Amino acid sequence: MNQSLKGKVALVTGGTKGIGKAIADKLGNCGVEVIVVARTKPKDNINKHYFIPADLAQAESAGIIAKEIIDTYGKIDIIVNNAGANLTPKGGYSVLSDKDWDNELQLNLMAAVRINRALLPFMIEQENGVIINISMNPAKQPIWDTTMAYSAAKAALNAYGKALATEVGSKGIRVNTVSPGLVKTPQMEKYIHKMVESSPVTEEEAMKSLMDKVGYIPLGRAAEPEEIADMVKFLVSPEAKYITGAVYQVDGGALAVV
Template sequence: MGQEFNFNNELSGKIALVTGGTRGTGKAIADRLVKAGATVIITARNKPDTEGDHQHFIAADLSKTEGTQKVAKEIFSKFGGLDILINNMGGSETKAGGYSALSDDDWEQTLQTNLLAPVRLDREFLPQMTARKSGVIIHIASIQAKLPLYDSTLPYAAAKAGLLNYSKGVSKEVASKRVRVLTVSPGWIMTDSSSRMMERISESSKISIEEAKESVMQALGGIPMGRPAQPEEVAELVGFLVSPRAAYLTGTEFVIDGGTLPTI
């Protein structure tokens, strides 16, 4: 007999953590999980402008060990643990210029933010998931793990490639304990920060916003769909993957890039 699902309230009673959940894709994911009935905790260094009825904010810098420990302590104290962990926090602030322009500090900060922060959070919350034999972890990686942009984001690409490999390894370790671990690798997403970047490119290059978008898509080798993703589209994929509808999925990477990657 087939299993029936309630799509509108399928995460009722679940406790979820979304890192970097105050803006952009993280906020879209948090909102999507709330709509599915989950209680959502969001973390970032700065407090969001508004906090929803079913969202709880913890201020923390997860690029540091103390930040991870703070988040874990507060979650175990207030909620008893997690059912869903979305390791969404990430980004790159390294300068352009290729490998020779990057210092040890550039590499260290990028690896801490994009690889070691998820590793530390998994280490905090996986034991209670495996003991309970229930849980889902999503690592948000990037197509740059396979399509590195060497001029400006090489450490970011390397960190995401490491996250992809790490995620696969952990999934094998905990699958028998009914904890699912998956990776979502987006391409270019049109967040508010991306919109501001288009404005800067437009102003500095004396071109239109649309021409600025085209220049970025060309730098990526083109996007067959002809546009970047919307945060809500990535959030919808994550919402499916953490739901009971995806109960047999683990250890897999899901690419959502509008066809950007030129190979399979």
């Protein structure tokens, strides 16, 4: 699999930390030329990925990114739309303003839509390419007081990915969605740290509380970012050449639906 990806060119949005960094590093270790996009340049770029600064919530960013990629590399083989975040306040429907809803949709849905729209013509011209959209379990299991708008945006991303896969499959492009559950990212570690600081609980108790909130995890732990990257690595490889239009849960068995 490592050799089969050598020489490919991949874009990973939100690729400087957490799941995105794990994906970028995993692909880079397979010989892929990796471009990462984020608002802030990472302090340490050990693998020396090509970096493009951009705020993907801004509509004009996608065209600027696409132009720089094509001007620099002349092609694009893999797109991983990983950028996303749950930005809205807690409290349910009554506390969510139109601006809150728009923020969630811009970052968690429209950023991927615009990146794909800007780069798909080049994939179609070369009659080959793979797109991976990174969703999250709340798309199928929303939590009313914390993920209402985020869940709606990610659910829309799932539906968009399926529709896009149907449209571009005959043109040699595969589109799949990877949907993690609880993952040990810097953002999650920060959340755990805040819980420990604000209440008399240990780190282990805080983690258990978080796991209980997202639901029972049969494997009994959160995922490492590298475990999400492993699924992405497989799906972008020729070994997955007959897989498209699918949503893969990588959640330790947490999602309580078939």
